[in-house]
Structures are given as structure tokens and as C-alpha cells.
Amino acid sequence: MSNSNLAGFISRHGLWNAEQQAAADKILKDFPGSGLRTVRASVADPQGKLRSKTLLPNIFKSAMKNGLDFTSAQFNFDSAEAIAYNPFTEDGGVGNSMMAGFPDLILVPDPLTFRELPWAKGTGWILGDMYFNDGTPVPFDARHLLKKAEADLRAEGYDYVAGLEVEFYVTRIVEQKLAPEDLGNLGIPPEPPVVEAIARGYAYQSEEQQDMIHELLETLSQHCMALGLPLRTMEDEMGPGQLEFTFDVQSGLEAADSMVLFRSMVKQVCARMGLHATFMARPGLANFCASGWHLHQSMNDAQGNNAFANMSGTSSLLSEPAMNFVGGLLTHAVAASVFTTPTINGYKRRKPNSLAPDRATWGHDNRAAMIRVQGGPGDRTSHVENRVGEPAANPYLYIGCQIAAGVDGLRRRLSPGPLETSPYEAVNRPLLPKNLMEAVNTLDGSAFFRETFGNTYVDWLLGIKRCEIRRFLAAHPNWAEEPDQVTDWEHREYFTRY
Structure with a gap:
């Protein structure tokens, strides 16, 4: 189910730069004639492995404006999906109340990563970053950490x-x-x-x-x-x-x-x-x-x-x-x-x-x-x-x-x-x-x-x-x-x- 609080999430929180916005505009403009039937929206988990959802075209278009509801469970798992932290506590087991109860987070696609998968006909792929509902970066997403290191x-x-x-x-x-x-x-x-x-x-x-x-x-x-x-x-x-x-x-x-x-x-x-x-x-x-x-x-x-x-x-x-x-x-x-x-x-x-x-x-x-x-x-x-x-x-x-x-x-x-x-x-x-x-x-x-x-x-x-x-x-x-x-x-x- 969609989250009604996500309308305009990406622009409202200023999560894309001009290059990303231009890339997103081009993707959405070209999408109807692209032949793509689905798009995998992916994020790298704590081990650097991809987690993804497969989106139908209308949901993909929405995600390119509003972000996408995405589970926080990956941040509680170790390398074999053993539950390292109990999420059903006041701080989600990780010292952050916004992680309590296995909540949904927001995956914000990065338009610069968009591809068509050549081995999966009619399938697009896009990588994203994880945010809380208030627009702040999830501190456990290492892609944010790398971007900060490059900025430094x-x-x-x-x-x-x-x-x-x-x-x-x-x-x-x-x-x-x-x-x-x-x-x-x-x-x-x-x-x-x-x-x-x-x-x-x-x-x-x-x-x-x-x-x-x-x-x-x-x-x-x-x-x-x-x-x-x-x-x-x-x-x-x-x-x-x-x-x-x-x-x-x-x-x-x-x-x-x-x-x-x-x-x-x-x-x-x-x-x-x-x-x-x-x-x-x-x-x-x-x-x-x-x-x-x-x-x-x-x-x-x-x-x-x-x-x-x-x-x-x-x-x-x-x-x-x-x-x-x-x-x-x-x-x-x-x-x-x-x-x-x-x-x-x-x-x-x-x-x-x-x-x-x-x-x-x-x-x-x-x-x-x-x-x-x-x-x-x-x-x-x-x-x-x-x-x-x-x-x-x-x-x-x-x-x-x-x-x-x-x-x-x-x-x-x-x-x-x-x-x-x-x-x-x-x-x-x-x-x-x-x-x-x-x-x-x-x-x-x-x-x-x-x-x-x-x-x-x-x-x-x-x-x-x-x-x-x-x-x-x-x-x-x-x-x-x-x-x-x-x-x-x-x-x-x-x-x-x-």
C-alpha cells in the first residue's frame, strides 16, 4: 500500500541535485516507448548485497517523485539473516526510535543509476538511498557514508x-x-x-x-x-x-x-x-x-x-x-x-x-x-x-x-x-x-x-x-x-x- 505522506517527497526534501533531476525527467519522458514492463528498485544492504522490489510502470513513475516504501528489516540482519537486533523495542534495538517495530523507510531512487538489464528482457533497474519519513538519511545506509567521505x-x-x-x-x-x-x-x-x-x-x-x-x-x-x-x-x-x-x-x-x-x-x-x-x-x-x-x-x-x-x-x-x-x-x-x-x-x-x-x-x-x-x-x-x-x-x-x-x-x-x-x-x-x-x-x-x-x-x-x-x-x-x-x-x- 502507498504512503499518503510521500507526495512530492523527493522535491519537498531537496534530495536530488540538478543533474539527477534532469536525468529523472528524461527517464520519465522516454519510459512510455522504452519497452520496459517492470523496474527493479534496489538498495545495497549492510553486506553490500542488493535488496529490491519489482515495480510496475505506474508505481515506478510514482517512486521517481515520491520515493518508495521499503522495509527496514535489512538493518537488523547479519550475513545470514539472523536477527542481530530486536526491532520490537523502544529504540528498535539500534538506539533510534524511528527504527522501532520494523517500520517502512523510504527508498529514494538515484536517476543516474538507471539501466536496462540485458539478461532480463523488459526489465529496468535503479539503485537508491534510504531515508526516514522526515527526509533525513538513514544513518545505517553506507551509500550516504561514502557520499559524505567524497564531500570531505x-x-x-x-x-x-x-x-x-x-x-x-x-x-x-x-x-x-x-x-x-x-x-x-x-x-x-x-x-x-x-x-x-x-x-x-x-x-x-x-x-x-x-x-x-x-x-x-x-x-x-x-x-x-x-x-x-x-x-x-x-x-x-x-x-x-x-x-x-x-x-x-x-x-x-x-x-x-x-x-x-x-x-x-x-x-x-x-x-x-x-x-x-x-x-x-x-x-x-x-x-x-x-x-x-x-x-x-x-x-x-x-x-x-x-x-x-x-x-x-x-x-x-x-x-x-x-x-x-x-x-x-x-x-x-x-x-x-x-x-x-x-x-x-x-x-x-x-x-x-x-x-x-x-x-x-x-x-x-x-x-x-x-x-x-x-x-x-x-x-x-x-x-x-x-x-x-x-x-x-x-x-x-x-x-x-x-x-x-x-x-x-x-x-x-x-x-x-x-x-x-x-x-x-x-x-x-x-x-x-x-x-x-x-x-x-x-x-x-x-x-x-x-x-x-x-x-x-x-x-x-x-x-x-x-x-x-x-x-x-x-x-x-x-x-x-x-x-x-x-x-x-x-x-x-x-x-x-x-
Whole structure:
């Protein structure tokens, strides 16, 4: 049922800028002849997974003026829909009376994200932000948090630029496991499908193996281009059916939006082909290598020039502002771990000599470092690559924490210290958290992220993650005896959902 209080909600609260309004006007003008029969209105949940409603044309047109009633339930769920907070209390369990009783919130579509889904004929798609009925942003929606981080950087005179490098697995489904007893419940994920590899592995960037999956790669690339995702390259990675896709640079918000849409597209398209895609860092399958999400980043100045490039004629790898930005990334890397690596499973990547960092280091074109500098003096393309993230991370939090840390580096003129030539042996660099439990405790004590993101957000997120941790510890109380072993709990928790 519609909410009569929503009439003119978007304009009444000034929620769109001129560019968004112009885009909305064009969408509504072109809609009658577009051939679209439905539109999915989506929002990214706390895990960065899309939640959506499918709208008929008249409801979509209304939503583009009035917003859309949308449940608040997602903000009470952990990664397996276990109820982390009791909503039937005065403050909704999260310290906010407007969240009491599982109320409806308002999803406000962002017209700049509107697409037609090429794999679902006649279906449009639009991403949005969550607001309370009084027009204030819902503080638990991380897309708001990212937009604020970008605004803080703009206040320093720079725009953030990000390029995505994402690894993931595609397998072939042998048995769906759809019997009622396999479907799980709240807090119990469904039984994962039984799968097999789509190709042989362990031949890094083998052209023969890449040709074996040509049809899949061609399908995914065509969908990326149809969606306007700036795909650059595709390759067969180390493990069987492990792929890496890279994307050209975008703004922070555009890159985060691209990531949620890309992951959703890959999973949906693969499912239609009898395949199963997962962005779980290390599946519980024999001999499967870990996957990462490497985030390439730099800044543009007010003239649109790469502010990371050192064009001064000195020997410094990066400009002074870039050095300060990197200093911020390194200073806050340990506390940011929940944002970059939010699952129990993601920490199985963090081992010495594994191509994933185990401490907060930086190096020049060194894949053992957390921050890998690419470029050098006089190179206008100079930027850094953060290799710490897992592909299941919420992109708004991953990118948002990078910008926030970088802004702090700029404001305090933080130094990254000397380059490391042997990052895994660096004794003067802080070790990154070895597990989610350690990461949660570190974030809990972070004065910086509490001040930057707010106590309300940090405490709420910690509660979501602790609910996930409690379920893991209940299933595997002796996990520390084999900390590198991927448990059956992890495979069931993440292989299907992510």
C-alpha cells in the first residue's frame, strides 16, 4: 500500500541535485516507448548485497517523485539473516526510535543509476538511498557514508578516483540442493549447491584455459558493456574457474555502484547458464586459491589532473599530497579491517608469501605490500593499489574507509615512512588483524572511525558482525586449533550468499 505522506517527497526534501533531476525527467519522458514492463528498485544492504522490489510502470513513475516504501528489516540482519537486533523495542534495538517495530523507510531512487538489464528482457533497474519519513538519511545506509567521505575530500580540493580489480570463481552446478531440508532458515544459510570446476586450473593466465571459457567471458563482457560498466580486461586466474575482471577509473560512488551491480549481474547471468558464481574469498573446495579485491586509487585536482603524479622533477615516487594520502591509508589500515575484510572467511587470505598482505606496508610495484605504488616520477598515470580487500566487501564501506583515511592523511600531513622492499619481513609495520574477531575489537577502539563515521554507525555495524561471529563460534568453538582451515560453516555461510 502507498504512503499518503510521500507526495512530492523527493522535491519537498531537496534530495536530488540538478543533474539527477534532469536525468529523472528524461527517464520519465522516454519510459512510455522504452519497452520496459517492470523496474527493479534496489538498495545495497549492510553486506553490500542488493535488496529490491519489482515495480510496475505506474508505481515506478510514482517512486521517481515520491520515493518508495521499503522495509527496514535489512538493518537488523547479519550475513545470514539472523536477527542481530530486536526491532520490537523502544529504540528498535539500534538506539533510534524511528527504527522501532520494523517500520517502512523510504527508498529514494538515484536517476543516474538507471539501466536496462540485458539478461532480463523488459526489465529496468535503479539503485537508491534510504531515508526516514522526515527526509533525513538513514544513518545505517553506507551509500550516504561514502557520499559524505567524497564531500570531505572535495573540501580539501580533490576528487577521488578508483579502479576495480576483482577476482571471483565460477563453477558448474551438479546438484542444486533445493529440498526443503536444504533451504535453511533465519540465521541458517541454505545448503550450497554441489559444484564442479568449469575448467582446469593452476595455469595462470593460460590462453588455452581462457579459450575453454570463452562463451562465459563473452557473455559477461557483453553484459558489462550494455550496463555501462567500464570493463578493461578479463583473465583466467590461478584456481580452476577463478576469474579476474578489471575496470577503468570512476568516482568513488560510481565505482561502488558498479561493484554492487557487477556482482549481482555475474551471479544472475551465471545462474541462467547453469553455473554458480561466488565472490567468497576462499571457497571450501579442495585446492581452491583465495580471491581478492584490489582497489586502485588516486585523486584529481581542481583542474582534473592526476594529483598523485609527481611532476615536480624530484625523485619522489608520488606527489606530496599522494604521500600524505598513503600515510593515512597505512595509519588506519588495522582499524579499517572490518570494512575491507568483513567476513570470517576473508582472513584466510592473510598469510606471508601469499600475494595478500599481512601487515600495513607500502612498496614500489611490489605485490607483497598492502599499498603497491604503480608509476613513478613524471608518470601522469601514477596511483596506488590497495591489495587488502576481499571481493565480498561492502564497496561503500571499503571505498569510504579509504577516502576517510586519506583525508586524515592530507589534513595531518601523515608520512607513509620508508618504502619496504621485503614487506612480509617488515618488523616496524603493524600486523593486520588475523581474524574477524580481532578486527572487530580493533574497530571498537578506533577513535578515528568513531569520530569519522559516528558512534551510531560503528556500534551498529559491530553488533551485526558480532552476531555473525557468535554463530561461527557456536559451530566451531575450537577453530583456533586450525585457523587457516576453511570450515563447513564458512562454505555454507558465504559460498551462495556472496
